Amino acid sequence: MVLSAIFILDSNGIVLMSRDYRGDVGKEQIEEFLPLLNQQEELGNSSPLLHHDKVSFAYVKHEGLYITSVMKNNANIALVFTFLYKFIQIATQYFNKLEEESIRDNFVILYELLDEIMDFGYPQTTDSKILQTYIFQESYKLKKAPTIPAVVTNVVSWRPEGIKYRRNELFIDVIESVNLSVNSSGAILRNEVSGCVKMKVHLSGMPQLRLGLSDKILLAINSSGQESATFEDVKFHQCVQLSRICDKNVYFIPPDGDFELMSYRMNTEIKPLILVRSKVVQASTSRIEYTVKVSAQFKASSTANNVEVTLPVCQDVDSPVFKATAGMASYVPEKAAVVWKIKYFPGGSENLLHVCFKLSTIRGEEKDDKKPIQVKFMIPYFTISGLQIKYMKVIEKSNYKALTWVRYTTQNGEYLVCLI
Numbered sequence: 001m002v003l004s005a006i007f008i009l010d011s012n013g014i015v016l017m018s019r020d021y022r023g024d025v026g027k028e029q030i031e032e033f034l035p036l037l038n039q040q041e042e043l044g045n046s047s048p049l050l051h052h053d054k055v056s057f058a059y060v061k062h063e064g065l066y067i068t069s070v071m072k073n074n075a076n077i078a079l080v081f082t083f084l085y086k087f088i089q090i091a092t093q094y095f096n097k098l099e100e101e102s103i104r105d106n107f108v109i110l111y112e113l114l115d116e117i118m119d120f121g122y123p124q125t126t127d128s129k130i131l132q133t134y135i136f137q138e139s140y141k142l143k144k145a146p147t148i149p150a151v152v153t154n155v156v157s158w159r160p161e162g163i164k165y166r167r168n169e170l171f172i173d174v175i176e177s178v179n180l181s182v183n184s185s186g187a188i189l190r191n192e193v194s195g196c197v198k199m200k201v202h203l204s205g206m207p208q209l210r211l212g213l214s215d216k217i218l219l220a221i222n223s224s225g226q227e228s229a230t231f232e233d234v235k236f237h238q239c240v241q242l243s244r245i246c247d248k249n250v251y252f253i254p255p256d257g258d259f260e261l262m263s264y265r266m267n268t269e270i271k272p273l274i275l276v277r278s279k280v281v282q283a284s285t286s287r288i289e290y291t292v293k294v295s296a297q298f299k300a301s302s303t304a305n306n307v308e309v310t311l312p313v314c315q316d317v318d319s320p321v322f323k324a325t326a327g328m329a330s331y332v333p334e335k336a337a338v339v340w341k342i343k344y345f346p347g348g349s350e351n352l353l354h355v356c357f358k359l360s361t362i363r364g365e366e367k368d369d370k371k372p373i374q375v376k377f378m379i380p381y382f383t384i385s386g387l388q389i390k391y392m393k394v395i396e397k398s399n400y401k402a403l404t405w406v407r408y409t410t411q412n413g414e415y416l417v418c419l420i
């Protein structure tokens with residue numbers, strides 16, 4: 001750099017707002033800008049950089065505005081433009097659109113932004129997540145002291161410095177979900193598993209984390225192009241140093257709070273975790289019967305919790321009679337469905353629901369049940385892929401002890417089975 005001042009002008013060259021960082025160029029200089037620009041355009045020169053006397057103008061035209069910086073001629077132009085575009089990007093994140101109206105509505109925040117991203121003409125942190133913590137949280141009034149921002153010192157743009165927690169804790173959630181789709185002939189059209197590792201980080205300072213994963217998934221990361229036996233499409237959060245993924249370890253400085261560390265898909269065939277079979281019989285013109293059998297096809301040491309089976313029924317039914325081997329079933333007329341809830345459903349077990357309805361309108365034999373059965377479930381302490389967090393090491397210079405909690409869950413995604 002160095003950048004002396006920044007001006008936001010409307011299309012007529014009227015100054016909407018400005019911030020003078022160094023006081024080394026006169027305010028009146030900006031008046032030269034638009035005439036100079038017009039003059040250059042007439043000459044067919046569309047350079048975003050204009051010179052006048054001993055100052056230069058670098059500008060970006062955006063939504064009818066000129067975002068213009070003024071600097072002495074020795075400035076680092078590439079950095080100035082990077083800064084201008086970054087400013088536009090951040091302001092757009094805050095206000096959705098950076099335009100005349102949003103500027104008029106947000107003077108105070110914009111001034112804070114301009115102060116925060118520039119200090120005496122030197123660019124400071126420009127990561128919008130950090131800025132949001134500065135500007136929208138308690139530390140609304142900012143100390144002007146020349147504190148060196150995290151970006152400059154650690155190149156960690158996703159984590160501000162000075163974070164403090166009384167209890168240093170780390171929560172890891174490995175969540176896998178299944179999309180299943182079975183058509184009315186019982187053919188499995190879709191049976192897909194995707195997974196992610198989510199973290200909630202309550203750690204002070206600038207911790208370095210070392211996460212140990214089971215090797216299968218690391219193989220998938222390493223074998224560029226090659227298909228792994230189990231995993232594909234493995235993606236990591238930007239904080240992970242991909243170059244340092246080796247020896248079954250993943251290294252990173254985490255953002256503060258909640259974020260998704262990684263995601264993946266499984267590419268192996270599996271049996272449907274929860275198998276659903278159904279039968280609909282219209283016993284007479286005035287009676288219809290539904291039978292649903294649900295089998296848990298995972299190992300007996302795991303248990304599905306809060307299994308909920310939503311069985312669509314005809315519109316014109318009443319007086320249900322239920323028979324279930326477990327759980328509670330009820331008729332929900334608004335949804336035209338029977339909802340069957342089973343709190344605990346151990347692996348390897350089976351349950352049956354039988355519902356008999358009266359048909360309120362006499363009618364011939366027809367099946368109008370086009371909607372599929374929907375299943376919700378949650379299996380704790382279980383992953384289909386077998387992905388495991390082997391260990392998590394927290395290294396921080398103040399050497400505190402951090403507690404790590406790991407939770408595994410497998411749950412339904414879009415889990416739909418057509419009635420037969």
Ligand SMILES: *[C@@H]1O[C@H](CO)[C@@H](O)[C@H](O)[C@H]1NC(C)=O
Nearest residue numbers: 182183184185186187188189
């Ligand atoms: C179900 O899917 C199978 C395999 O794609 C297909 O052969 C069958 O016709 C489908 N049944 C219905 C009712 O669509």
Ligand SMILES: *[C@@H]1O[C@H](CO)[C@@H](O)[C@H](O)[C@H]1NC(C)=O
Nearest residue numbers: 178179192193194265413414
């Ligand atoms: C499961 O279905 C949801 C909703 O359609 C979709 O967003 C998700 O990507 C699917 N997952 C897989 C593994 O295909």
Ligand SMILES: *[C@@H]1O[C@H](CO)[C@@H](O)[C@H](O)[C@H]1NC(C)=O
Nearest residue numbers: 218219222245246247248249
């Ligand atoms: C990944 O590949 C690199 C370079 O070939 C190797 O050093 C590293 O051990 C591999 N990591 C894993 C987990 O296989």
